[in-house]
Amino acid sequence: MSTPRVSNVVRSRDSHIDAQGWLTSAKRLPSPNFEARPHNAVPTLIVVHNISLPPDDFTTNSIADFFLNRLDHDAHPYFDHLRGMRVSAHFVIRRGGAIEQFVSCDERAWHAGVSSFCGRERCNDFSIGIELEGSDRMPFEDAQYEALSALTRIIVKRYPIDAVAGHSDIAPGRKSDPGPHFDWPRLRHESALQPSFFPFQAAD
Numbered sequence: 001m002s003t004p005r006v007s008n009v010v011r012s013r014d015s016h017i018d019a020q021g022w023l024t025s026a027k028r029l030p031s032p033n034f035e036a037r038p039h040n041a042v043p044t045l046i047v048v049h050n051i052s053l054p055p056d057d058f059t060t061n062s063i064a065d066f067f068l069n070r071l072d073h074d075a076h077p078y079f080d081h082l083r084g085m086r087v088s089a090h091f092v093i094r095r096g097g098a099i100e101q102f103v104s105c106d107e108r109a110w111h112a113g114v115s116s117f118c119g120r121e122r123c124n125d126f127s128i129g130i131e132l133e134g135s136d137r138m139p140f141e142d143a144q145y146e147a148l149s150a151l152t153r154i155i156v157k158r159y160p161i162d163a164v165a166g167h168s169d170i171a172p173g174r175k176s177d178p179g180p181h182f183d184w185p186r187l188r189h190e191s192a193l194q195p196s197f198f199p200f201q202a203a204d
């Protein structure tokens with residue numbers, strides 16, 4: 001039997017975000033790296049990222065270990081400069097499309113850093129961060145677009161999201177992800193969101 005390369009969220013028709021902000025079909029890996037959103041902020045922005053640890057290696061569970069503060073920093077030279085960093089994202093989409101969730105969507109995850117969206121700073125306050133397992137140097141997998149599109153639709157149903165941006169859009173010059181291989185028109189098409197959700201992408 002071949003391994004199904006279809007996302008858990010795509011397969012589960014009743015998948016939704018529960019009353020505590022957790023996606024019912026995701027693999028739940030609660031990270032300690034979060035805090036309350038300030039001043040009753042609600043998520044209005046989805047931020048798309050890429051990450052791989054070590055870079056371009058998709059065979060490890062190092063992203064989860066990093067977000068759970070249990071990365072073995074001696075295991076790879078690249079991990080050395082990550083020492084002491086406390087970061088997280090709400091979701092990670094693995095190469096095969098599986099979705100892992102680290103922080104409730106109701107809480108503030110630590111994925112965007114210094115950032116600004118349409119003049120509003122501190123994007124972590126009002127965003128949901130989704131990391132695609134990947135890099136700036138190669139294309140993403142079909143299963144990742146399926147999962148991202150499905151997840152985006154589920155999030156939009158639950159929260160007053162009105163925009164989807166890349167990390168590079170809200171931290172230009174400092175961040176380059178999700179990178180040149182990320183297919184924005186494809187996400188726009190597959191998520192079926194209106195062009196107004198993509199303020200950094202030219203309309204057709």
Ligand SMILES: [Zn+2]
Nearest residue numbers: 049050167177
């Ligand atoms: Zn990023």
